[in-house]
Every structure is written in C-alpha cells, then in structure tokens.
Amino acid sequence: MVTRIALSGLIAAAIFAAAGTASAYHDEEHRPTYQTGYTLNQGEWQIGLLSTDVGVHDRLTLGIDHLYYALPIFNAHARINLFRDGDWGLTISGSIYYFNVDLFWWASPEATRGWLVAWPLELRGSIPLTERFTLHPFAALSMSSGKVEQTDDAYGGAAAANNFQIGLTTEWRITRVFALNLRFRFAPWVDVSGAGGGTIQFDPATSVEVAASGELDTSEAEFAFSFVLAAHFSWSWFNLRIGGGWGNMNLPGLNFLFVQRSPIVELGVFARF
Amino acid sequence: MTNFAATLLAMAATLLAGCIEPRIDKPLAPETEPLSTSYTTAMGELESATMEATVQAVETTVADTGGVCGWEGIDGLLCEDASRCNAVFTCAGLASTTALVNRVKDLILDAANSDDETIDNDGEEVFTTPFKQGEGFVTIRRICSGHGETPTVDDANGRVVMTAGFTNLTLDPVIWADFEGCKFRVLNAPFASITITGRLVVVLANEPVRPGVDISFLTGFDFEIETELGTADIASSFQFDPAGTRLLILIRRDEGDLLFYTSPGHTGFLTASGDYACDFTGRVCTGPEGRVVTW
Numbered sequence: 001m002v003t004r005i006a007l008s009g010l011i012a013a014a015i016f017a018a019a020g021t022a023s024a025y026h027d028e029e030h031r032p033t034y035q036t037g038y039t040l041n042q043g044e045w046q047i048g049l050l051s052t053d054v055g056v057h058d059r060l061t062l063g064i065d066h067l068y069y070a071l072p073i074f075n076a077h078a079r080i081n082l083f084r085d086g087d088w089g090l091t092i093s094g095s096i097y098y099f100n101v102d103l104f105w106w107a108s109p110e111a112t113r114g115w116l117v118a119w120p121l122e123l124r125g126s127i128p129l130t131e132r133f134t135l136h137p138f139a140a141l142s143m144s145s146g147k148v149e150q151t152d153d154a155y156g157g158a159a160a161a162n163n164f165q166i167g168l169t170t171e172w173r174i175t176r177v178f179a180l181n182l183r184f185r186f187a188p189w190v191d192v193s194g195a196g197g198g199t200i201q202f203d204p205a206t207s208v209e210v211a212a213s214g215e216l217d218t219s220e221a222e223f224a225f226s227f228v229l230a231a232h233f234s235w236s237w238f239n240l241r242i243g244g245g246w247g248n249m250n251l252p253g254l255n256f257l258f259v260q261r262s263p264i265v266e267l268g269v270f271a272r273f
Numbered sequence: 274m275t276n277f278a279a280t281l282l283a284m285a286a287t288l289l290a291g292c293i294e295p296r297i298d299k300p301l302a303p304e305t306e307p308l309s310t311s312y313t314t315a316m317g318e319l320e321s322a323t324m325e326a327t328v329q330a331v332e333t334t335v336a337d338t339g340g341v342c343g344w345e346g347i348d349g350l351l352c353e354d355a356s357r358c359n360a361v362f363t364c365a366g367l368a369s370t371t372a373l374v375n376r377v378k379d380l381i382l383d384a385a386n387s388d389d390e391t392i393d394n395d396g397e398e399v400f401t402t403p404f405k406q407g408e409g410f411v412t413i414r415r416i417c418s419g420h421g422e423t424p425t426v427d428d429a430n431g432r433v434v435m436t437a438g439f440t441n442l443t444l445d446p447v448i449w450a451d452f453e454g455c456k457f458r459v460l461n462a463p464f465a466s467i468t469i470t471g472r473l474v475v476v477l478a479n480e481p482v483r484p485g486v487d488i489s490f491l492t493g494f495d496f497e498i499e500t501e502l503g504t505a506d507i508a509s510s511f512q513f514d515p516a517g518t519r520l521l522i523l524i525r526r527d528e529g530d531l532l533f534y535t536s537p538g539h540t541g542f543l544t545a546s547g548d549y550a551c552d553f554t555g556r557v558c559t560g561p562e563g564r565v566v567t568w
Binding site for chain 2: 193
C-alpha cells in the first residue's frame with residue numbers, strides 16, 4: 001500500500017513538474033519548509049510520500065497528509081507565516097485529523113463505532129546564524145481525543161492523548177544541492193488519560209457494570225527525545241531526505257510519540273515545483 | 274500578520290473547546306462518618322441503675338441484627354472458643370461481605386487488565402495497574418428470587434443494587450447495597466417470605482481504632498422488612514474484627530452509646546472507661562480496676 005501511494009505521489013509529482021516551472025532548492029527564493037519557519041511561495045506545490053502542500057499565498061500554505069487517507073484518516077493542515085525578514089522566519093501551523101471506526105471497514109467489528117480527532121499545533125522559527133548555518137527551533141502541542149462504543153452499549157470509552165514537544169534543527173547547507181540537518185526533539189510533557197466501562201450480564205438475574213477513568217502512567221514517555229541526522233539533497237524540483245537517529249519516534253504530522261526508544265529512520269522524497 | 278495570528282488563535286480556541294475530558298460520573302458514597310465515629314469515640318458508661326435497660330437494649334439490638342445474621346439474642350452470640358465463635362460470626366452477612374469484597378477486587382483487576390492481584394506498598398496491599406491515577410466503580414444489580422418456592426427472574430421481585438468505588442490503588446472505604454423491594458424466601462424461620470427495602474452499608478478501614486480492634490468490616494443497615502408476621506423498621510450495625518475474632522454491636526442509649534462485644538470466652542461492653550467483661554447468667558459485669566456493675 002505504501003509503495004503504491006509513493007508511486008502515485010511520484011507520478012503525480014512528475015505530471016505537475018512537467019506542467020510547471022522547476023524550482024531549485026537551497027536558495028533564498030525557495031527555502032525548505034520541512035520543520036522550518038518558512039512557507040511555500042504562492043503557487044508552489046510540494047508533493048511527497050506523506051503530504052501534499054500548496055502555497056496559496058506567500059504567507060499561507062495549505063495541505064494534506066495524503067498517506068493517512070489510506071487508513072483512512074481524514075486530515076488537513078495550514079501553515080501561516082507570521083514573520084519573515086530575509087532568512088528569518090516564524091510560522092505557526094495547525095492540523096486536524098479525523099478517524100472514524102465505521103470507515104475502518106476491513107478491521108472493525110460491525111457492532112463497534114467510534115472516532116478519533118487529533119489537532120497538533122506547531123510554532124516554528126528559522127534563525128540564520130551564517131550564510132550556511134540556520135537554526136530552526138520549534139514548539140509543538142499535540143492534542144487528541146477519541147471515543148469508541150459498542151452499538152448495544154455493552155462497552156464504551158473515551159481517551160485523550162496530549163503532549164508538548166520542543167526541538168531544534170540545525171541546518172548546514174554544504175552545497176547548493178546538499179544540506180545536513182541535525183534534529184533534536186524533546187517532550188517534557190506527555191499525558192494520556194481515558195475513561196470507559198461496560199456491562200456484563202453474568203446470568204439472567206445478575207448484571208455487573210464497571211466504569212473507570214484514569215491517567216496512564218507515561219513516565220517512560222515523559223522526557224522523550226530523539227536525535228536524527230539527515231542528509232537533504234535537492235536536484236531542481238526533486239528532493240531526497242534520508243537519515244537516521246535514535247530515540248522516541250514521532251509519528252509525522254500527528255506528533256504521536258512512541259513510548260519505546262528505538263533506532264529512527266528518516267526518509268523523505270518529494271517534488272517541489 | 275495580526276489577522277493571521279488572530280485567525281489561528283480563534284481556530285485553536287475552537288478546537289480546545291471541543292476537547293474531550295475522559296471522565297466518569299462516580300456515584301457518591303453514602304455518609305458513614307457518624308456510624309464510624311460511633312465505633313471509635315468515647316461512649317457511655319455502665320451503671321447498675323440502668324443496667325437492666327441496657328441489657329434489654331442489647332437483646333433487642335441483637336435480635337434485630339438477627340434478621341440479617343440469624344442471631345436471636347445474647348445467648349446466641351456466646352461462644353467458648355474460637356471455632357464456635359467463628360461459626361457464630363460466619364453469618365450470612367459477614368460471609369457474603371467478605372466474598373463480595375473479594376469479587377469486587379477481581380472485577381476491578383479484570384477491568385484494569387492487571388496481571389498481579391496486589392503489591393506490597395509500604396505495607397499496604399494495593400492494586401497493580403498501568404495507571405498513575407484513576408478511579409471507577411462497580412455496580413452489581415441482582416434481581417431477587419421472589420416469594421415463590423421456585424426462584425424466578427422477574428423485575429417484580431425487586432432487586433439489590435450494590436455499588437463499590439475504587440481508585441487505581443485500592444477499594445474505596447465504603448461499599449453499599451440498596452435493597453429495592455427485594456423479595457425472597459426464608460428457610461428455618463417463623464415466616465416463609467420476606468421483602469426488604471433499604472440500604473446496607475459496609476465500611477472498610479484498617480486504622481487501629483483501639484488496641485486489638487481493627488475496623489475491617491463495619492456494617493450498618495436501615496431496612497424496612499415485611500414478612501407474613503408484619504412490617505418492621507430495623508436499623509442496626511455491627512463490626513467484625515478478624516484479628517481479635519471479636520464482634521462488636523453498637524447499642525444506642527439515651528445515656529450514651531455502648532459497644533457490646535462477644536469473643537471466644539468473653540462477652541461484655543466497651544465503654545468510655547474501658548472494657549467490662551460480663552456474666553449475663555450471673556448478671557454481673559466487671560470493669561477496670563475491679564469496678565462491678567450488677568442488675
């Protein structure tokens with residue numbers, strides 16, 4: 001499925017690229033937008049494995065994470081440039097993700113219904129240190145809520161997962177087409193809480209209802225962090241970002257953190273035109 | 274820029290307002306502090322002048338409590354050794370309470386999907402759950418068996434609704450059961466059928482309230498009981514002390530409440546001044562410093 005989506009994305013990128021003006025990358029006119037304080041220029045498109053974005057205005061980029069639609073998780077995001085002055089930049093972005101169990105038709109029991117909504121918010125800045133070095137700090141607040149219940153009310157529950165992350169990307173533009181990025185991500189606050197219950201009919205005369213709410217022990221996830229070193233190549237409209245690191249993996253876009261620390265592989269392929 | 278920021282802030286506020294707060298409406302436990310206090314604070318004193326009335330109050334209270342446990346009077350509670358006392362104490366109420374508490378613990382652990390029953394945390398038995406904080410409740414609803422010779426499942430038979438709260442660590446200290454016109458048959462009694470309406474409350478606590486006495490199960494009830502013989506309102510309470518194998522029953526008096534107790538080889542009263550051991554056949558009680566009360 002992922003391969004098919006990737007191929008679709010690349011084909012679409014090629015079609016759009018053929019129709020538009022090719023854009024170079026590491027220059028002042030076409031600044032990188034991935035985890036930076038910049039937005040796409042008006043009329044620019046960026047299509048990758050995960051997401052599709054379009055610059056509807058020099059200060060406003062809209063997009064979707066099309067990969068999540070395969071699950072299907074409906075989503076959209078907007079990135080707004082609040083400040084720019086040369087290589088200085090500040091953007092704020094908001095996303096909304098919606099998942100409905102009813103649409104998860106290949107795995108969901110018919111008697112179960114439910115939904116999940118997540119709305120990450122991010123504030124990202126770009127601070128040029130020298131002509132080749134730029135710092136991209138960020139702060140992100142990710143909130144999500146979900147609810148699931150059985151149609152006969154035998155059980156049901158709701159959950160909320162929230163986290164706050166801060167981080168810093170150091171970008172070193174070595175050549176016009178090659179840059180090294182060192183990313184650090186840190187989550188000082190993680191909160192997962194839920195409530196649920198159900199009714200069990202023990203025998204014809206006896207039923208037992210159990211309901212509970214609680215805050216999950218997320219001590220392993222608090223102070224989650226990750227380091228990633230990635231190489232970013234940009235050949236005209238085609239971009240490849242590949243790297244690796246270690247720590248608590250972060251689900252792109254949704255900003256869900258994995259509790260267990262593990263090696264991290266970063267792979268990004270996208271076209272910008 | 275200002276418009277952009279304002280738009281985004283408005284969007285964020287809208288989304289935050291729609292945030293789900295996962296919670297439950299936990300039933301509020303009945304107030305039991307006055308009852309618990311009655312078993313822990315200074316009480317009345319034994320006086321020869323009022324002893325006759327006091328013993329009669331004990332007989333009445335024990336007989337009332339007998340509606341739940343089968344005790345008919347002081348004689349029925351006298352026991353010479355631990356095994357006989359245990360047989361007396363293991364009345365329906367105490368046995369079912371113990372079983373009930375254990376069953377509720379099992380239900381909670383099942384709900385928490387916990388592998389371990391308890392862990393030792395500073396000497397206390399607590400649940401092991403993946404939650405750092407939490408709360409919940411269990412409600413058991415049972416339709417009563419009815420007055421017929423054959424038990425039936427019929428809403429007209431009334432029901433018992435038992436509720437227990439809990440946290441991620443332990444059971445809440447109060448478990449209660451509401452008898453909603455509960456009808457059932459009774460064996461070996463002067464009446465064949467009984468209908469109970471009212472509330473039974475069990476207070477769980479571990480703090481030592483006096484030397485040798487732990488409040489393990491403090492049970493109070495306030496029932497309207499209807500039988501072929503008539504209708505009676507009965508409110509009473511008792512406390513079972515498994516460590517000391519002592520059963521305490523609160524005796525309400527205008528002169529000050531007393532705790533009647535029975536344990537292997539000993540029967541008497543706990544009063545404000547101390548422990549009185551009584552011989553109900555000889556009609557004499559001996560208290561602290563050899564003080565004697567007769568009737």
